[in-house]
Amino acid sequence: MERAVSTSTSSTGTQAIDRAALLVATVVRADEPLSFLDLHDECGLPKSTTSRLLTALERTELLERNASGSYVAGPLFWLYATRHDQWDELVRLARPTLERVSKDTRETVNLSVTRGDRVVQVAQVDSTYMLGTRDWTEVDVPAHCSALGKVLLAYGVLDVQQGELEQVTPSTITDREVLQRQLAQVTRRGYASTVDELEIGLTGIGAPVRGSGGEVIAALGVSGPSTRLENRLDELGRLLNDRAEQLSGLLRRRTRKEGVA
Amino acid sequence: MERAVSTSTSSTGTQAIDRAALLVATVVRADEPLSFLDLHDECGLPKSTTSRLLTALERTELLERNASGSYVAGPLFWLYATRHDQWDELVRLARPTLERVSKDTRETVNLSVTRGDRVVQVAQVDSTYMLGTRDWTEVDVPAHCSALGKVLLAYGVLDVQQGELEQVTPSTITDREVLQRQLAQVTRRGYASTVDELEIGLTGIGAPVRGSGGEVIAALGVSGPSTRLENRLDELGRLLNDRAEQLSGLLRRRTRKEGVA
DNA sequence: CTACTAGTTCCATTATATGGAACTGGATTC
DNA sequence: GAATCCAGTTCCATATAATGGAACTAGTAG
Structure with a gap:
């Protein structure tokens, strides 16, 4: 199945990470809570994948969900900022x-x-x-x-x-x-x-x-x-x-x- | 091949991300440049995997290497901090x-x-x-x-x-x-x-x-x-x-x- | 020159991420 | 109070993408 093109200067063995990083970068750069759908649209990943990745990112403290369920930068970012x-x-x-x-x-x-x-x-x-x-x-x-x-x-x-x-x-x-x-x-x-x-x-x-x-x-x-x-x-x-x-x-x-x- | 145990409350379909996040967290928490080997030891991942993941993380701006090649938090963290x-x-x-x-x-x-x-x-x-x-x-x-x-x-x-x-x-x-x-x-x-x-x-x-x-x-x-x-x-x-x-x-x-x- | 140490690349293997589809559960409407 | 819709999660067969041992390279020391 021919995917459009590899993102950027393609690399091997890191698709999942590139995608996860894309999600994190999107959230951090936006600097306002982004909902699941915002991210889904913005990053163009399948729903299931987006869901899986976001869950993992939340678990690992790179992202976090605010009260209304939107994603914001997680504890690791705070930690960095205070230091x-x-x-x-x-x-x-x-x-x-x-x-x-x-x-x-x-x-x-x-x-x-x-x-x-x-x-x-x-x-x-x-x-x-x-x-x-x-x-x-x-x-x-x-x-x-x-x-x-x-x-x-x-x-x-x-x-x-x-x-x-x-x-x-x-x-x-x-x-x-x-x-x-x-x-x-x-x-x-x-x-x-x-x-x-x-x-x-x-x-x-x-x-x-x-x-x-x-x-x-x-x-x-x-x-x-x-x-x-x-x-x-x-x-x-x-x-x-x-x-x-x-x-x-x-x-x-x-x-x-x-x-x- | 029976791996020791899944890390934490195991989840499915995110091994790579969990590992990548582990690397990022280690770097951010240490808050001092960590060399490739430091990370290799600390996180206990195979050399090849570590290398691959670190390269990806650097490419995606979550990590960065300082002059002496050690890893520190990347541009995304700076950006967050200034904001x-x-x-x-x-x-x-x-x-x-x-x-x-x-x-x-x-x-x-x-x-x-x-x-x-x-x-x-x-x-x-x-x-x-x-x-x-x-x-x-x-x-x-x-x-x-x-x-x-x-x-x-x-x-x-x-x-x-x-x-x-x-x-x-x-x-x-x-x-x-x-x-x-x-x-x-x-x-x-x-x-x-x-x-x-x-x-x-x-x-x-x-x-x-x-x-x-x-x-x-x-x-x-x-x-x-x-x-x-x-x-x-x-x-x-x-x-x-x-x-x-x-x-x-x-x-x-x-x-x-x-x-x- | 030889022996390390630090890190990258290769590549066969298969475990692992993938994504379409089905599902859940909470609003909103009728 | 059933029917509909929307947001998000879970399932699962598939094959792709990550894996890791080993070979390799580069730099350093002895």
Whole structure:
């Protein structure tokens, strides 16, 4: 009986596992409870097989059924999640994106999040190299004059600090009014920039990365000499926004089923 | 050919999946890279089978190999982790423990963590009922007079607040010196208590819960009328420490292999 | 060069997964 | 309260797909 084709780069002796893994991946990626039928449709396996596999996956704690009988990721996934810092995982998932941006722009790329009321860089591609361990470079750069900081401020992940805004260079914005107007613009355009505001000759551009619920959780950006970047702000801003959007898509719970609109 | 016995409550038509799941579970639970041979030994499957299954699991993103070729949890696990809040997962994993303590003691049981410099309750079993959603009861109780707060202070998860220590009841400790000595005792005994310090007639007892690296991440405790609890402090302290220890074990990366000491 | 150790590939064998069809059990309708 | 439908499970004959011993390969040490 000639089956359509083997799925992907066919392998031998693992049909059952490939199918089971397909079910697990579907559930995890969907990130919303999927009913038996959802899975049956989505994965295109015969009912009996689907049933058998799901039962086995539930027994082995890879999947679990919620109160209404739909399937969700099982205890093994929880266990993993509690043991691993979610920023760590963000970094792992973001890595390809960072490298892509690095390749696109040839500039220093980084990803920042807030920790308390500080902006910390959690990953960086610098020519080639990437900060790895938990001991992150806690760059203590004032948020109001860095591009990534502005992104986080603009989307309300961080609040503008109390008191005086430090005048780091002659270009630094110290007027709260002006800053607020600029932040509003950031949300409109979808990217932030700083030219010479943090350091003379240094330009940075950043865009927001959104998490599961659509809330901004991080900022993706590039920085480099103003000479190379200052007249490409918009181009790079769009690029970053694009890439950040893609990354967000990866993090976002797939809102509905993918089949029908 | 009579095989020893079927594993567990044998099921039909899923040998391959059961075995594959066993491999995945072993890797995830170990939470340290396991080599091919580790898995071969640990799971007791023939080499060829192990190899075949591992290859399939890697292909399907359930597992992944690190630089040195050892197996670790794959992209699907990362994805799950970034999408889910680790406190959420802590609550899920802790639920059975909480319920057990509830059954043991018949008192209100809760689990607290720090968020910023506040102590927040993330789960509670109260007679029967459990807070579920993300909108946690942010009990804003001063740390220095609650048992869970003391645990978090004692283990340095939280710092004793600046300024005056509020005198909530006549029994509240307001002398930093005295508090420090008591906190030292907490780490020695493995549990903390407050009798009438937060509210007259209210006693609480708490013990530390440790995370992946062995660091304290939460506190597990019970509270109830002093009349019922004040002369069982040590007994309950031990009980809680015990249960908290068990929960910690669940969260802790299994430090070495389990086989040989 | 020889002897290991770690892991992959082969391939004959058959145990094992498969899937169509029959079945169950709970809603929903008439 | 029977009849109908839908979601999901169980059955079972079939042959496909997983199995595992042994041969093989690659890398390392002695």
